[in-house]
Amino acid sequence: MPQDSAYIGVGEPVSRVTDALEKKGPMLEFAAMSQGAFTQVVSMAQRGMNPASNVDCARFALAAWKETRERQNLFLAEEFPALQFLACDAVMSRRKRRIVLLVHNVSSKKRWLALSKLGLQRRVDHVLCLSPHSQKVLVEHYGIPREKVSVIYSRVDTAYFQPQPETPLKRQVCAAGAVNRDYGTLIEAATGLDADVKIAADTIWRYSVANKGETQSAMLPPNVEMRSWGSYANLRQLYAESRVVVVPLARPIISGITVALEGMAMGKPVILTRNPYVEGFIEDGVTGFHVEPGNPVALRERLQWLLDHPQEAEAMGRRAREKAERDFSVERYVERILAPFS
Template identity: 35%
Template sequence: METQVNMRRAPVIISVFDLEAKKHGSMEDYALHLSRSLKVRGWKSILVFVRGVTPEIRKVLSEAGAVVEVIPKGGQPGCYVGLLRVLWKYRGDIVHYHFLEHFSLLPILGLLPRPRLQIFTDHFRQPQPIGWLTRSQCIVWDRLVFGTLGIRILAVSAHIKNTLVDCYRMKPRRITVIPNGVSLERFKPGHSGLHNEICNEFGVPSNTALIISASNLRPEKGIADLLTAAETVVAEKPNTLFLVVGEGAERQALLERTAEKGLQKFVRFTGSRSDVHRLMAAGDVVVAPSAWQEPAGLVVIEGMAAGRPVVATRVGGIPEYVEDGVTGILVEAHAPQQFAGALLRLLNAPAEAEAMGRAGRARVEARFSMERWVHDTERVYETVLTSELKPAPDNQTRNGPGSEMTA
């Protein structure tokens, strides 16, 4: 970067994640790459996990130069006390929150040890009731928080930014769109024998087409629609296996629906897997049948990085990542027959599928790499550490992935 931060001591960046770091997922990769990069700069990285961290992940992050703190979620009051303790202990120059509902942090925002910048990365923003607050009250609450505390927002898609501007009336100049990224080292095209290895693992012939889904098993992820689409696909292509990776509240209901449809031979629920990157690289198609306004969808980036064509729903921020007809096929949500048609098109045209996979890999390398994600985040850090927020033109209300921060 051209700008240098002039401070008496190394800047301290505190990143707070409301997740349990128990696998090498993309968010854990992000924390790892960010910590390594900050260490090179001579900055200090403090990683706070609200739900826990495994010894293995803690070791990897510590070796990257990060200080790792854990706050047991428990009751909300205990979470507040634990987070306040960490903030007072390290007195960060920037506190960057991920996956935390804005309203739940209000009790601590006014109790920080000294004035500092608060940044939220908005991975999800849909107006909805929280606890005893109604949907409308939550909107008013968030408007108050972000309008009075000088908080900056990093949105993972223009869809999220537009929601924040249109629904929450947040100032566009306080929002920067920084798309998600994935590790190009972990998610990459597989070797020639990987497909056969995965087929052998699941006891199917090597000529079986593998359709890969990876998500939390919740209604909004659209797995029920995927099962309906699977009926149509296997009727025409019986040598097809759907691998559904993940856990969640809907697992049992989905297992029962699979049995009702007689799809046990064609659909396998694998549970959580630490090697989802291998499954994607071995697969023929990666799918994301989301039924809600998905803010971005890491799975579509991971699938493209693995060199696989993607079939996904045209919802939320997904169209900003998947180029329809080039890196995959987009269909409407809750349209399983459209979804089945897209899958059959790719299974019946392997050359087209391979071309989409190559285009997807190139797109991720150019726009959605982990290095780019970390670089853009650091650029925001450096900007806010060296300058005050300046007024932006009123017409700056829509920005796509990678848009610059107005500062």
């Protein structure tokens, strides 16, 4: 990484970074890259600011621009506050700098309007995205040259999330996450299934809008439990004692990948709702299964098959773990982020 560089983004709270460094929680890229990869790190989370607030994003973007205006190499880690930062840069600076931008949700009209129609993409030297389909959208709909777009996929701490052979397996299926989840389809598929289904319906992103599954709790079948699991340690234990990890998605956007990769790193087969943005993470029939959206019958069939074929399911889980270590470790992810600066 060249000198005179700055990392600007949402980041993580100090407590979470501390936990990661002390191995009390998973290491994500912010903690890894804030330990020396960049000359300067400017983070909303570490300033107690809310990325869901337009006011906070604007305030932070202006402050971050002022604090980093002498830096020549910039990594903008999230669309918001990155878009506001780019607007500040367009208005207040004529000096060309090397800017790398990570875009998560390329299907968003707000991102498209800001980057394509308002021309903020002209301030950016290289764009990073999370899947081949995202790259296609950025090229064909945003008009960004293909050579300026790289796919970096996503990441998981394969040391924190790893198989725990000492943990007794239950006849149990688990799911996790709250953003863009189709838990209605999973609950329908689980009704009458000869296994327990545990749904950790919460998220580490406090500004996300959770699926309101708690309002359905009174209507859940007796084999389904939906609640918060409270901590990474508890979530890791839930993965460890389950035979299958399910990620049922609602809309076709890039989401659910964190949970899918955590399940893979734990050595579990993963069932993931098919959508073009998440292809490339699960190898259908090899490390898990894709199922069509909103199809409880197909989901139930896959769940039943994995429960009834434990040896095949364990082999899938082993291959999933191998793929997570090879392709999706935090170290590999950081390498892909830093590559445009070399």
